[in-house]
Amino acid sequence: MTTLKTYAAAQRKRIDAALNRALPRAAVRPATLHEAMRYSIFAGGKRLRPILCLAAAEACGGDDKLALPAACAVECIHTYSLIHDDLPCMDDDDLRRGKPTNHKVYGDAVAVLAGDALLTVAFEIVATSEPARRYNAGDMVRDLAITAGSRHLVGGQVADMEGEGAGLGARELRFIHESKTAALLSCSIRLGAMSAGATPRKLAALSEFGQALGLAFQVIDDILDVTQTSAKLGKSAGKDEASDKATYPAIHGLLTRKAIAALKPFGKSAARLEQLASYLLDRDY
């Protein structure tokens, strides 16, 4: 098996080529909009979600080429959510991955609309995909829409904004992280599995893997961000935060074991997913 670095670089190249084909050219009218969409899509993302999507298809014994549309779609959703989160009326960020944010370059109005268009094109791309068997495009659209919608991705952003300055309990904090991070990571893995026509048992196992991976990933972020989070939540959160902090290593260990255990039945075909999980979960903290 090639190293993770070589694999990820090769997959990134395929994903970027597929995204380039899936999005309207920058010259298509209105050009500003299509330029703005492409600006953020090709702003140097690591393509973590699409890479997981392709690896999940591979784990199910499918040609991961079938998962390329789903891989592009989850990246479009991820990018749209970053564009809207960065807006002045939300987190008001000027830089993203060291580059000016979309609204800094194209103005707030075009940034809102470029986000809208990326969200929309994600569904167009998935609706055009042809899963191997068992599932149809409608199943995948439904899963992606529930993940991206008001109960998960969008809902998490609202809860996050409402929590600013207020004292957030452990439960509320978990809702935000599950919604903003774990939901789309897990959905990326499920869509990859569905593209490959995974059996219901394999789909359920990968869904569990994705959920545990997403949460464990977020728990590490929580630990790394604990000082920032503390500042953000204000002093009233101190008690919750302290008790959360104490349980982090235990939760992380549990989730990591759960994620790895979920891959057992796949044997060697899940080697790549396991490698990706180790990379994501073995960060120092």
Add this chain to the structure above:
Amino acid sequence: MTTLKTYAAAQRKRIDAALNRALPRAAVRPATLHEAMRYSIFAGGKRLRPILCLAAAEACGGDDKLALPAACAVECIHTYSLIHDDLPCMDDDDLRRGKPTNHKVYGDAVAVLAGDALLTVAFEIVATSEPARRYNAGDMVRDLAITAGSRHLVGGQVADMEGEGAGLGARELRFIHESKTAALLSCSIRLGAMSAGATPRKLAALSEFGQALGLAFQVIDDILDVTQTSAKLGKSAGKDEASDKATYPAIHGLLTRKAIAALKPFGKSAARLEQLASYLLDRDY
């Protein structure tokens, strides 16, 4: 046949009930977001697009109940586009149908996110629909996504904004109106037909009907708005505008005849669509 007024009132009631079932309750977390979504959805819209969607299903001999999901979806898309268009960074409107706009009540951030969530739930609803035959949910999602995306609905808004103050040619103006109005009207009719399992010939005829209806409808708006439009476009547009104005009645007559002709093969089953078209096209100008 009942009068249009009675029919429309009854359909509105069914559509509102279906929307109420399709959207998460206001109490679902995060409550602010679900309240904001419901605020704009139930702000007194005429439900023109969903009514056309149901009438198209009826014209194809289907139970129009099958078209209710599509009818809800097009209304969610329409409402999201109004919320985003009203934002301070776009048209900056304080009132919509006599009520405070979404961002006036919930703030800019929640308004952006409520729009995002309504756009997303539209695809969830369509993906969950079960067309009678011939088409699947994926076909309908694809049609809706193309209509709502960067080449039509979102693209039209960008072109509209870019045109403010600039001299717009007749061609550019037509792109804006086709994109912002005709595309979604026409798509509403197509989705209704697809829900009812329309034959390809009937679907093509209704697609032509929707396109002609949407354009004719817009042409009337152009005539009614001509003074406002003139002020908006600035003096440099005078020549284009004058030549446009002269050709309006001819174009309108042509489009109306085309729309009605497209319904011929349907006979009596399209009586309701014809009645709706007459209502929309017979406004005084």
